[in-house]
Amino acid sequence: MTGTRCTIIPGYLLARIAEAEPELAPAVQFTLQDALHTRGRREVVATRWPGGQPPGQGGFLPPTMPLHREPAAPEQAGPPRTVVPEGAAPRRSVYDADGATTLPGRLVRGEGDPATEDVAVTEAYDGLGATWELLARSYGRDSLDGNGLVLVATVHYGQDYDNAFWDGRQMVFGDGDGVYFTRFTASLDVIAHELGHGLVQYTSGLTYVGQPGALNESVCDVIGSLVRQRVLGHDAGSADWLIGADLLTDRVQGVALRSMAAPGTAYDDPALGADPQPAHMDDYVDLPHDADNDNGGVHINSGIPNKAFHLFATELGGPAWERAGQVWFDTLATRGRIARDVDFATFAAATLVSARERYADAPEVVEALLGAWDGVGIAVS
Incomplete structure (x- = not known):
């Protein structure tokens, strides 16, 4: 990293x-x-x-x-x-x-x-x-x-x-x-x-710049949301999918730092501006890979894989930390599954490998996953 x-x-x-x-x-x-x-x-x-x-x-x-x-x-190949x-x-x-x-x-x-x-x-x-x-x-x-x-x-x-x-x-x-x-x-x-x-x-040591950096931020949003949902006993359908809602004072016109369910809607404040996160590859923000531009938009473009995970988890239903979270964890923690500089499309393909490996007898998991990535404009083969 x-x-x-x-x-x-x-x-x-x-x-x-x-x-x-x-x-x-x-x-x-x-x-x-x-x-x-x-x-x-x-x-x-x-x-x-x-x-x-x-x-x-x-x-x-x-x-x-x-x-x-x-x-x-020593770690072995496989899940x-x-x-x-x-x-x-x-x-x-x-x-x-x-x-x-x-x-x-x-x-x-x-x-x-x-x-x-x-x-x-x-x-x-x-x-x-x-x-x-x-x-x-x-x-x-x-x-x-x-x-x-x-x-x-x-x-x-x-x-x-x-x-x-x-x-x-x-x-x-x-x-x-x-x-x-x-x-x-x-x-x-x-x-x-x-x-x-x-x-x-x-685990994967995702590089903190550009698309791997946005995946780094997104994976961490997933972990953050899953921990909160598990503590509160919320399933995918009842969770609010907000990140940092408890940080904001009443001064801020917004509900959180980020919304995994609706990227781009978390805040619209006179001082902070409008939430810049996209929810689809059509709106991907291409920025220079330097500190002045959020290392290529790592906190901005993370909205795209965030939305994909939300779509995946809510389509499956039940506790999001179970099947949906397991697929993301396997993708992150399985040796050699993703490279440090993985892009969105390659990460998406790796989640498909993880889903097929872990849930070979549950075709609905793969179907939900493919639909989720398609929903954010990423085709997975």
Whole structure:
């Protein structure tokens, strides 16, 4: 995966806020500059380390808690393994940056510790656990790396920090500016979305630019939505398919950051502008592949595969994390199924391979999948 930090709020929205609200400009500019300053961090964080220990681990975890469990057996071709080790459970460490930007900060809650009075700590701890539960109970994956990776999060990062991000080793949450965005732990789907970038890092490693970058963002939206739906007990038909609805203050004219059911309709705000996401390849936005243009529209064009997943899941019905989610997970996590620079059409073809492999006796799954990709203008052969 590229060294670019993956954040939930794209730079173009932050730039609009800085322009619309001069009093917020210093905090917003710091949010943007902080991302640029640490852009290379993920580039040097490998997904596998000799002996199972990453460089610079010392400050992240108590010395008695290894980052990974004992090494798993080598991955094999075919569908990912579907059974987690007996007795496996999430392992979480939540830290408090106390308004600074030094990571990870002060340890405030470890696995099994009682809840604190800090709501952000509780939300982060619960969100990490809910994401682990989806991966383990639905897909048989023990944490992001499949090998019991400790889930680390830092809350209260920076001053009025307008973002949440995965930096290659841990989750980081700002408290928001209080005008447009509230605390970033308030949205369970945002927590799961950002952890999804960790899952991508440990599986396909999708390049964060252009179409593979938009797929990276879309897969993480899928993970975020599925975690929230599973916690709430919503099936595909009753889910709202919104990402980041709990982040927006009453000031914003909109319902969420993104809508998987109706890309392009999440917000239409005087300051933030109109939601730019397309829902069909006819409206694909071709942008330069640089940071000033959202790395080629990774947060914009993700609306297309998002809509495809929504069509797939709602056509199948029932819990979206079951058959529809399983096909997406298999596509992401099966060794060699997709390349790091996969485009939309090739990813769609790979989901067809996954569906036929996993659901050979359920032709309705393949039929729904083909219809979904056709619905967004992508033909699958």
